[in-house]
Amino acid sequence: MCEEKHWESDQLRRYDLDLKQIPRLRYNDPKVDELIGQNKPVVITDSNIIKTAQENWTPEYLEHNLGNVGHNVFLSKTHKFKYFDRTKMLSRSNPQGIDFVPPTKETKLKIGEFMKKLKEWKPGNDRLYLQQPLNDTVGPSLVRDFVRFDWEYVGQKQNKHNWGPLTSNLLLISQEGNVTPCHYDEQQNFFGQVYGYKRCILFPPSDFECLYPHPVHHPHDRQSMVDFDCPDYTRFPKFKNAKGFETVLKPGDVLYIPIYWWHHVESLMKGGPTISVNFWYKGGPTSLEYPLKDHQKIAITRNVEKMLLEVLQDPREVGPLLRSMVMGRYT
Ligand SMILES: O=C(O)C(=O)C[C@H](CCCc1ccccc1)C(=O)O
Numbered sequence: 001m002c003e004e005k006h007w008e009s010d011q012l013r014r015y016d017l018d019l020k021q022i023p024r025l026r027y028n029d030p031k032v033d034e035l036i037g038q039n040k041p042v043v044i045t046d047s048n049i050i051k052t053a054q055e056n057w058t059p060e061y062l063e064h065n066l067g068n069v070g071h072n073v074f075l076s077k078t079h080k081f082k083y084f085d086r087t088k089m090l091s092r093s094n095p096q097g098i099d100f101v102p103p104t105k106e107t108k109l110k111i112g113e114f115m116k117k118l119k120e121w122k123p124g125n126d127r128l129y130l131q132q133p134l135n136d137t138v139g140p141s142l143v144r145d146f147v148r149f150d151w152e153y154v155g156q157k158q159n160k161h162n163w164g165p166l167t168s169n170l171l172l173i174s175q176e177g178n179v180t181p182c183h184y185d186e187q188q189n190f191f192g193q194v195y196g197y198k199r200c201i202l203f204p205p206s207d208f209e210c211l212y213p214h215p216v217h218h219p220h221d222r223q224s225m226v227d228f229d230c231p232d233y234t235r236f237p238k239f240k241n242a243k244g245f246e247t248v249l250k251p252g253d254v255l256y257i258p259i260y261w262w263h264h265v266e267s268l269m270k271g272g273p274t275i276s277v278n279f280w281y282k283g284g285p286t287s288l289e290y291p292l293k294d295h296q297k298i299a300i301t302r303n304v305e306k307m308l309l310e311v312l313q314d315p316r317e318v319g320p321l322l323r324s325m326v327m328g329r330y331t
């Protein structure tokens, strides 16, 4: 049936990418398990996974029920909130980390302060993004909604596909137009869209060579070096070959983001604040069966970079050593 659309294409940011659609399937469609089993993304529709949140969690409801504690809020001078690992900034053995300029600041705000800043926001002000793991600091009504997620459904998927344990649920309250730039996580992810509309662009792990991740020891480990708003095709020529998939999530949708899949997430421009909650699971045990899967090769390259840093100590020696090992021999 034709679904009414609550957004216009001019609310999406424009990128130089040709993107296919991520399939949208009803929760009880057997093809959902087929795709999850193949580590391929799928939008799960009409489920009860986050139904209680979809029914209750408006910005106003959260303002009254998120408790009176400070929550993690990122501030950015631009629309981009590029994640960085603080622990990779300080270490003396990491010269690259020392002159690293963090693109965002982190602060603690009570939900009322956060919502007030959102309402009073003017161009030129820092943009805001609340990112808070759901835990016992949230109020009792949120806990009640949370315990009434369809845990049977997600647990059934976790077991059937041999995922590891649930590690966390991140509550995300984003200002309209915010972007989380392209990165991958080392966890399986059920990404639930609760309120407002979010566009997700995904690339398979095999696009590793087209998305140029920062070195493993860099604070922006796991993030793409390519600025999607202004790609530098001289430094990143293969970016043109990236073959991506996209979807616009509406409230109630749950997007399966497979482990190691690249994803860029944006809250629609002029769409008001958005609310999401994700479910991060450790990856399952991977037996080394040949041919190796793409994501296993990524894991191996990460281990090589870590071992080399461990033994060389200075990250500036890792590149030259790898180059001397490969040039003229494996090229
Ligand atoms: O659920 C996911 O994996 C996403 O990327 C969702 C993303 C925010 C995630 C922020 C983040 C990125 C990297 C490390 C830790 C936290 C969004 O919705 O904007």
Ligand SMILES: [Zn+2]
Residues within 6 Å of the ligand: 183, 184, 185, 263
């Ligand atoms: Zn992510």
